[in-house]
Amino acid sequence: MTRYNAFALLSHALTGKKWPLAWRSPAPKASYDIVIVGGGGHGLATAHYLAKNHGITNVAVIEKSYIGSGNVGRNTTLVRSNYQMPGNTEFFEHSLKLWEGLSHDLNYNVMLSQRGQIVLAHGPVQLDVLARKGNTMRLNGIDAELLDRGQVQKLIPYCGFSPESRWPIYGALLQRRAGTARHDAVAWGYARSASEAGIDIIENCEVTGFVRDGDAVIGVETTRGRILAARTGIAVAGHSSQVAALAGLKLPVESHILQAFVSEPIKPLVDHVISFGAELFYISQSDKGGLVFGGHIDGFNTYTQRGQLPKVQTVMECLVALIPAAARLRLLRHWGGIQDMTPDGSPFICATPLPNLYLNGGWCYQGFKATPASGTTYARLLATGQDHPLAAHFQLDRTMRGDGLDEYGLGNWTWKQ
Amino acid sequence: MLRIPCPWCGERDYNEFRYGGDADKVRPPFGKPAVEGADLKAWHDQVFVFDNPKGPHKEYWQHVQGCRHWLVLERNTATNQVLQAWPAREFALARVKP
Numbered sequence: 420m421t422r423y424n425a426f427a428l429l430s431h432a433l434t435g436k437k438w439p440l441a442w443r444s445p446a447p448k449a450s451y452d453i454v455i456v457g458g459g460g461h462g463l464a465t466a467h468y469l470a471k472n473h474g475i476t477n478v479a480v481i482e483k484s485y486i487g488s489g490n491v492g493r494n495t496t497l498v499r500s501n502y503q504m505p506g507n508t509e510f511f512e513h514s515l516k517l518w519e520g521l522s523h524d525l526n527y528n529v530m531l532s533q534r535g536q537i538v539l540a541h542g543p544v545q546l547d548v549l550a551r552k553g554n555t556m557r558l559n560g561i562d563a564e565l566l567d568r569g570q571v572q573k574l575i576p577y578c579g580f581s582p583e584s585r586w587p588i589y590g591a592l593l594q595r596r597a598g599t600a601r602h603d604a605v606a607w608g609y610a611r612s613a614s615e616a617g618i619d620i621i622e623n624c625e626v627t628g629f630v631r632d633g634d635a636v637i638g639v640e641t642t643r644g645r646i647l648a649a650r651t652g653i654a655v656a657g658h659s660s661q662v663a664a665l666a667g668l669k670l671p672v673e674s675h676i677l678q679a680f681v682s683e684p685i686k687p688l689v690d691h692v693i694s695f696g697a698e699l700f701y702i703s704q705s706d707k708g709g710l711v712f713g714g715h716i717d718g719f720n721t722y723t724q725r726g727q728l729p730k731v732q733t734v735m736e737c738l739v740a741l742i743p744a745a746a747r748l749r750l751l752r753h754w755g756g757i758q759d760m761t762p763d764g765s766p767f768i769c770a771t772p773l774p775n776l777y778l779n780g781g782w783c784y785q786g787f788k789a790t791p792a793s794g795t796t797y798a799r800l801l802a803t804g805q806d807h808p809l810a811a812h813f814q815l816d817r818t819m820r821g822d823g824l825d826e827y828g829l830g831n832w833t834w835k836q
Numbered sequence: 837m838l839r840i841p842c843p844w845c846g847e848r849d850y851n852e853f854r855y856g857g858d859a860d861k862v863r864p865p866f867g868k869p870a871v872e873g874a875d876l877k878a879w880h881d882q883v884f885v886f887d888n889p890k891g892p893h894k895e896y897w898q899h900v901q902g903c904r905h906w907l908v909l910e911r912n913t914a915t916n917q918v919l920q921a922w923p924a925r926e927f928a929l930a931r932v933k934p
Contacts, residue, residue, distance in 0.1 A: 658890075660886065660887075660888035660889075661888075661890055669881075669885050669886070669887065670885065670886070670888070671884045671885050671886065672886060672888060673858075673886045673888050674888055674890075674913070718855050719838075719850075719855040719895070720886075720888065720893065720895075720913055721913050721916055722890045722913050722914050723913075723914065723915060723916050727837060727838060727850065727851075728837055729837075729849070729850075729851040762883070762884045818880060818883075818884045819876070819877070819880050819884075831883050831884055832857070833886070834855055834857070
């Protein structure tokens, strides 16, 4: 396979030679060592790390649609590691470190832009909470800086600093290593790398059931026939309940819609990721110039990838409260993605009660930034049957043990996490 | 816009209501302390585990910006099509009667 580098780019430019397809489209074999259900970011990352870290390439990734059609192409592309509970902190920092080397690892430019994330506080109490979060991060070796109002104003002077502002900016927590990555490139880069290693990526192939030998899962039934596997891994967040139900499992997961928005393109303005402190709202600017932003989930479970208008209005109000000048912008497009919401807001990377069936899901809002760490830890679980220490907390039975990982401390409501 | 037929106020925008979760979940019987075994599992599942169907789903809503009554709505989660609504009390009574 052609490596991407300056020489290849030049030679293709001069000769007009066509670039080869980035990944193969093989027919499914009758059996594999490992079958991964779901060709999203996490499934493809898992395939890549199975080959890279464990040397296992007799693997199939089965995707019901095309690569990039699901949540990996629907998120708002933020990467960060500002978590403060043991179990989350190290995991997401591991992820951010992998992001930092990902373009080289994949030989694919994922356009990681560490432009820094500014989390705003709108009052002294909120800044105290951010100070605590920042201290937790620093104790874990993660960069975090507490900023006062003047420092914030130097960084983002276009935000609403007027004395009449409904939510005056009081200070902020800045993580300079946070930023954005090009989400499609992440999916394509992992797919290309996995395919190059010999892993079969099978698109347009829907899993319709699991092949069972007693309790154990020994493969999957698909729209392209039966595929046997020594180990089967689910990575279909958004529809985890649906796929798990095919194996007779019920999960602590509800499916909810999160909406995202892009404005018309403008000249460079927002050169950070900014998180509003008065409501769940975050914004960055894409390389094309569009402001990319999103808010909270709609608030009731649904699989429709179309959001409700009151939430659109709320998000626009947040945008204008944060950046008053944005009121003159027009919205270019908006869309929705379906995500697994869990009762404690944390994911699952674990074995299931059924032998040889593994689960990766329940990602709530955190799926995209977690992609590399999810891939490494899930690959280790699928390769060895042992939990990766960094993902040891993400067990299905943690709520049963009273050991929920409730980063937000909001109770067990999926629609409030 | 999801429009919810409130049994008392008629059809209203959904954002007049507060969502209250899956109404098909049945509380385990009170009485025994749920500290271990099957009792704990039953309470755990009541609180933490969801059917999460892609299709008809019965769920609680409270008309917080209207009559403040609770109701049960049956809605198709694949399309948001509204199928039926009951006063929550009637729904609960129908469930406990044989």
